[in-house]
Amino acid sequence: MTPIALVEHDFDNDESLAIALAQTIAKYLRDAIAQRGHASIALSGGKTPRRLLQCLAEQRLDWSRVTITLADERWVPPGNPRSNEALLREALLRGNAAAARFIPLYVDTPTPEQGLAAVQKNVGVLKLPFDVVVLGMGLDGHCASLFPDGDNLQAALDPESSARVLPMRAPDAGEPRITFTLAALVQTRTLYVQIEGAAKREVFEHIVNGDAGFIDAPIRIVLQHSPVTAELFRSA
Numbered sequence: 001m002t003p004i005a006l007v008e009h010d011f012d013n014d015e016s017l018a019i020a021l022a023q024t025i026a027k028y029l030r031d032a033i034a035q036r037g038h039a040s041i042a043l044s045g046g047k048t049p050r051r052l053l054q055c056l057a058e059q060r061l062d063w064s065r066v067t068i069t070l071a072d073e074r075w076v077p078p079g080n081p082r083s084n085e086a087l088l089r090e091a092l093l094r095g096n097a098a099a100a101r102f103i104p105l106y107v108d109t110p111t112p113e114q115g116l117a118a119v120q121k122n123v124g125v126l127k128l129p130f131d132v133v134v135l136g137m138g139l140d141g142h143c144a145s146l147f148p149d150g151d152n153l154q155a156a157l158d159p160e161s162s163a164r165v166l167p168m169r170a171p172d173a174g175e176p177r178i179t180f181t182l183a184a185l186v187q188t189r190t191l192y193v194q195i196e197g198a199a200k201r202e203v204f205e206h207i208v209n210g211d212a213g214f215i216d217a218p219i220r221i222v223l224q225h226s227p228v229t230a231e232l233f234r235s236a
């Protein structure tokens, strides 16, 4: 199985990774603003990115020209500690970065299916391609909310899909989710993958090499469809 091409950046610890990735992203956002007048970024949630988001908030750039959204969201209100929007509001959308335009993936309906049309409308204002997409990964090989056993996985991984976002439910997801689809996520000028810790490093290596048992990992399928070479930021 052909390994997936990546530009690899290795770090001794999560702190130095977060600083370097934030600086790399900020430089790209500044270039995008200089060239096109605005920039867009889709960020992942979960536990890994908190430090990255804090470092990003400290970067000097014209945040009023940046549109920020999430790669995926748990279907919980922003007051819930599981909310990715809450993470972004706490860690990133403060100080100068509070001037950024944030496009949430959650609207106040009981289910993502009921909120889908409203979220589609919200994300419809984004001009794709994104300038930056940052993905994390779960140990099961999911990225965004593209879970291997997700009920909507086939549709969400369809490279021809015209849907930017879709609902997703999976046994390990915790709660219903909404996720950007593969077709939308790979419309990006730069793609970064943040992998921290020995367990994720090992799984990610199997996935990238296409080892038996890992060829269907959603993050592998996303990387295979990416027109740009992803940059891997990996710490010990």
Ligand code: 6PG
Pocket: 044, 045, 046, 047, 048, 049, 071, 072, 073, 074, 084, 135, 136, 137, 138, 142, 143, 144, 145
């Ligand atoms: C989410 C994410 C998800 C995340 C991975 C890794 O909302 O959960 O966007 O794709 O990146 O699950 O999560 P951790 O960083 O918590 O391990």
